[in-house]
Amino acid sequence: MANITAAMVKELRDRTGAGMMACKKALEETGGDIEKAIDKLREMGLASAAKKAGREAKEGKVASYIHAGGKIGVLVEINCETDFVANTDDFNALCKDIAMHIAAAAPEYVSREEIPQDVVEKEKNIMKEQLKQQGKPEHILDKIVEGKIEKFYEEVCLLEQPFIKDPDMKVKDLVQNTIAKLGENIVVRRFARFKVGE
Known part of the structure; x- marks a missing residue:
């Protein structure tokens, strides 16, 4: 096992803002590789962020x-x-x-959950109509519209x-x-x- 020094832990803390024990654990798990430890901490942080998403924010x-x-x-x-x-x-x-x-x-x-369903349906219908006018085959219209609606979400x-x-x-x-x-x-x-x- 790599020798994890206090200086390594400090560098990782300075670079990530993570707690001392979390930094030490990440360094131990990655054999002392600082860059890999940063990735590990991000993964751990995002995993715990997903768990926190259900908690009430007032x-x-x-x-x-x-x-x-x-x-x-x-x-x-x-x-x-x-x-x-x-x-x-x-x-x-x-x-x-x-x-x-x-x-x-x-x-x-x-968020996309906020968009009224009728607005989404109206967008899909407009997209479908445009695709028909471009001569796209009927059987692939829905697939193309799904991709385009994702782009719409990204815009609004x-x-x-x-x-x-x-x-x-x-x-x-x-x-x-x-x-x-x-x-x-x-x-x-x-x-x-x-x-x-x-």
């Missing part, structure tokens, strides 16, 4: 963001489980990032959108990573986006 913040010389404004309510977490820098940074993202990307809904749902600061990650991944880091369930409850003249 604390939190309403964050605001004003952009483009006062032409666009956003209010967003983001909840967590405790007042303590609501006052951490990480939680506040998440609130600010999400408010800024909403200003830039103009989502219409928080906040949590499905690629995060403006890091398009390789969706907004829901940003939230999951913060849950993993802070150890509490975090929920984007609702938002309002205002644009002058709209």
Whole structure:
């Protein structure tokens, strides 16, 4: 077994923000490989984040963001489980990032579950009609529409959108990573986006 030094544990803690025992365990399990230990901690954190997702989140913040010389404004309510977490820098940074993202990307809904079924059906019908006009065979229409509806969710749902600061990650991944880091369930409850003249 690799010799896990205090310096290695400290480096891993500094790089991940994870607890000392979790860092030591991850280093032991990866034979002292710092990079693999970082991946291991992320896996552990995201697994525990999934477990926390069912817990009730009644604390939190309403964050605001004003952009483009006062032409666009956003209010967003983001909840967590405790007042303590609501006052951490990480939680506040998440609130600010999400408010800024909403200003830039103009989502219409928080999640796909929020979209009324009739809106989804209407989109599917429009897509099907367009595909028919393009001469696509009837038997593959539904398959193509399923792919296109996923793209639609990505355009209109906040949590499905690629995060403006890091398009390789969706907004829901940003939230999951913060849950993993802070150890509490975090929920984007609702938002309002205002644009002058709209």
